[in-house]
Amino acid sequence: MAEGQERTERATPRRRQKAREKGQFTHSKELTSVAGMAGMMLVLYFGGRHFIASAKVVTVDFLTLSYGMDPFIAIKVAMTKTLLLLFPFLLGIVVLALTSEISQVGFMLKDMDLNFSKLNPFEGVKKMFSMNTIFDFLKNLLKFAGGILIFYLVIKADIVKLPFLLGKEFNQLTYAAYDLLKEAVWYGFLYLFVIALVSFIIEKYRFEESIKMSKQEIKEEHKDTEGDPKVKSKIRGIQREIARRRMMSQVPKATVVITNPTHLAIAILYKEGELGAPKIVAKGSGFVAEKIRELARKHKVPVVEDKPLARLLFKLEIDTYIPQELYKAVARILAYIYKLQGRI
Structure with missing residues (x-):
């Protein structure tokens, strides 16, 4: 490979394949998180009220000792029923998160490779101050600050409703809380989706820049692939x-x-x-x-x-x-x- 040459050319398919074999590809953890959140929201949208009603029944049965007097048995039964209620949410999260991962990375089986250089503490310190780490830190800080802001705005918008909820029955309070939760999750989803989209575009740009090739590298690759024209x-x-x-x-x-x-x-x-x-x-x-x-x-x-x-x-x-x-x-x-x- 020629040293000192500027990498101005788009990567060839072979270069992309080699990068993929090394585990280098465009990947956004935020897109996977948002996809998982979308799975939870779908279940919440189509079956949220059923979940609230079922959760209420489990809670009432547990508090009224319908599961028996033995606390261990009661807790075991209540936890089993709660897990069954949460299963659709977990399934939605897993399915859409896996779909997001496969759409970004595809199916890939890679042999485990022990790289002892990763255990080097000096390499770890260098990574702590790398551009990737700084970018991830700023991204997480933005997500945290945005989450706090959304939480504040939702509470501020709905706090005026609290006096009207004090006189309502338990059933009405439950569904009111469900509506508030759905609203907060929806705003949070939109916010994280924007961050995930921007993050993916940045990751894509950085990846494309990292695998660019010089003209000499393309010539050498062509020789390796097609053979030396003289030969x-x-x-x-x-x-x-x-x-x-x-x-x-x-x-x-x-x-x-x-x-x-x-x-x-x-x-x-x-x-x-x-x-x-x-x-x-x-x-x-x-x-x-x-x-x-x-x-x-x-x-x-x-x-x-x-x-x-x-x-x-x-x-x-x-x-x-x-x-x-x-x-x-x-x-x-x-x-x-x-x-x-x-x-x-």
Whole structure:
């Protein structure tokens, strides 16, 4: 990696994957908290009055000794019923909190890695004064101050209702308290949602900045991923040479070589009874065409000049059979060769 280069480029998918494998990604604890709070609010909105009524029954039954005279049994029964009442709230919190975590992080299984540097007290002191720690401290301070302010404003707005509640029955007081609680939770949720959203945007920006790359890093990554262009070019050259040699080894076996006369050369093989049609076993232009002609003459393979046919045959791939529309033209040349050889 080049040192001293400014990181101005957006991170590549591979860089992001590596960061993710190291546990680096955009993550906001506030969004998870707000999602959990939203789960509680949903249960409170749809089943809050049922919860209040059920809680009232449990309280009355406990105080009137309906669960028995033994205090331990009474407390056990009351706690069990209370936990059953709280279960929907806990379930809502867990489900939406997990949904928030998965949407931010996804499913990720990471091997446990013992990092003894984390136990270093000097590293701990450095982290205490890092920008992340300061940012988290200011964020928590803002949340605490905002929570106190919301609590004060809600109490201040509802304190005028207290004299009217003093003369109400227990049932009415219960539902009035429920309404006040729902209002306070709603304001608290809105406040924390704004903080969570701002926090997520900041975390996202900081993460993107932390994984930015320099132009040199992108070049090196491309080399690692795709391979060095020089090496790839050399490999392609070797592959072409191997293919050319394999092709040339078929020329001595050819039945005829059709030329253009100097620019193109196409070697055709035909074995009556073995091949259904004539087959192109080698072709080339320029220097390769010259080598095909030389090799054909050396092994006494007939070389026939036919410019129009050579151009048409050169368009076909090696190891393909002659198409039906060229049968007549190729058959004419094969018949001429067989006649010269005394085979017909």
